[in-house]
Amino acid sequence: MKKLVKISALLVTSFMMLSSVTYGASKVTAKIDGSPINFDVSPVVEKGTTLVPVKFIAEGLGGIVTTNGNTVKIESADKQIELTIGSKNATVNGQVKTLETAAKTVNGRTLVPLRFISEAFGAKVDFNKSTNNIDITYFSDMKGTLKIGGSTTVQPIAQQVADILNKRNTGLSISVAGGGSGAGIKGAGDGTFNIGLSSRELKDTEKGLHEVIIGKxxxxxxxxxxxxxxxxxxxxxxxxxxxxxxxxxxxxxxxxxxxxxxxxxxxxxxxxxxxxxxxxxxxxxxxxxxxxxxxxxxxxxxxxxxxxxxxxxxxxxxxxxxxxxxxxxxxxxxxxxxxxxxxxxRPLMLVTKGVPSGIAAKYINYIRSPKGQQILVSEDYLPIN
The missing domain is CATH 3.40.190.10 (Periplasmic binding protein-like II)
Structure with a gap:
């Protein structure tokens, strides 16, 4: 494995560590696909709704979080989520949703309803009252077949992610091939690949395709x-x-x-x-x-x-x-x-014909999650954040 510069400190890796948080009078643990989450601000419970720092949940599921004043935006491969601090109204891909509890700011952190954010991504949320544990299932609930190919620069990252997800999901089959960025872009357009790998910008003649940057x-x-x-x-x-x-x-x-x-x-x-x-x-x-x-x-x-x-x-x-x-x-x-x-x-990109959905979106989101970004950094590329 190539090792040039250690920049993993730039990544949000703390979501992999165990943490107990206050939930009423009890201690609660929260996990994404079995990996414990460590919140830097303890969750708040209001009227039975658990609010958690948005960064840890959204990024753990592969989302990119941006804030502008009181507006919080979360972008994933297939979702555009927007909330306003203090408001019970939110949107998911343009559709208005009503929250039981509004997002709020605590100690400089934006807290959002954990269940709403998780389910907006398409994840399953289970709260076990006997163990006081919140389990979020997302990357370990994948079934189907994905064909991926293209840039030999992106290929090693794509293959490592495929190996992880194939092992985690018994009903999943992901294959990864090389061939160059041109082949990946063409394959995404003609259906040869569900996801094309590219290490260059799309040309004007290719602009009809959907691109997602995973790093640089x-x-x-x-x-x-x-x-x-x-x-x-x-x-x-x-x-x-x-x-x-x-x-x-x-x-x-x-x-x-x-x-x-x-x-x-x-x-x-x-x-x-x-x-x-x-x-x-x-x-x-x-x-x-x-x-x-x-x-x-x-x-x-x-x-x-x-x-x-x-x-x-x-x-x-x-x-x-x-x-x-x-x-x-x-x-x-x-x-x-x-x-x-x-x-x-230059950017490193995944290309699809139209906005990805289903397991293709989950695959892309995994690469954009902290664990996926760690793989990218281990190959000495630059992370998104």
Missing amino acids: DAIAVVVSKNNPLKSLTKQQIADVFSGKIKNWKEIGGKDAAIFIQTRETGSGTLAAFEELAMAPLTKDAIPGYATPHNSTQLLLQAVAKNENAIGFVSMGYLDNTVHGVNVGGVAATQSNALSGKYPYV
């Missing part, structure tokens, strides 16, 4: 560890990969030809690199004499073996056989990508 990736320009080159300007990078600069001595290196290594047509990494690094500075594309590779691993091997080679890879794939070139003096690190200093950053 940074692209590093790489040379062999035996190459003394440390830094290039953005213009130099564009000129090297367009073939305008053909010899290392033109950019401070030795007198030797530059061997460009690239990805195959249809690769999301190639499309993103051309858009981020080349399009703003040159009208020329990567020349036909560049050596194409069908995977990131093959490209890395080619660069590592030839000190006169140069290529580009997802930053998460950097290893000790190559080194990432500084871009305009900015090091190719995850922290610089997160801060916005590093220029070559």
Whole structure:
């Protein structure tokens, strides 16, 4: 497993820890699919309704929470939920719902009805009075078949999530294939895949599809560890990969030809690199004499073996056989990508034909949940939050 930078502190991982909360005079535990929740503000019980911090429930089920004044919005793969603090009216995908108890603010945290939020996602909620435990079932109640494929950058994340959910749900079968972002987007559109994997933005001709961002990736320009080159300007990078600069001595290196290594047509990494690094500075594309590779691993091997080679890879794939070139003096690190200093950053997306529903939506929500984001971070990509 690649380990470059530890950024898991950015994730909401505390929902995996056990916590007892006050429920009347008794202690209550709450769990999502068997994983205990740790609320940083104790739930409040009003007229038999348990209100909990919205962040822990919504994000635990794969939702993204935003607040604007008294308005709380929760976005998941298939749900748009909106509440107003102090109001019993809420909406789920535009349909008005009436709450038994209004959302409220306690110690700087927004508390919402636990059952309402959970059931709005489509989860089951059970309260066991004898044990004072609230069980929320969502990702362990999946049945059916999902076919997923596309970007080889997103594929390892997609496969790990598929393995987890397949193991957890005996009636579920999820298969994951590669093929590149183009194949994933096309497959989502023609029905070959229920979910397409993409590591590039959709083109104008593909805009009819539905896209969900699950994280981000940074692209590093790489040379062999035996190459003394440390830094290039953005213009130099564009000129090297367009073939305008053909010899290392033109950019401070030795007198030797530059061997460009690239990805195959249809690769999301190639499309993103051309858009981020080349399009703003040159009208020329990567020349036909560049050596194409069908995977990131093959490209890395080619660069590592030839000190006169140069290529580009997802930053998460950097290893000790190559080194990432500084871009305009900015090091190719995850922290610089997160801060916005590093220029070559792209989205990682799941694509569907229309708004996803059923197990497809649950699959996407799992990747966007804290546990799914931990997988993404373990592969050295950037989380949503």
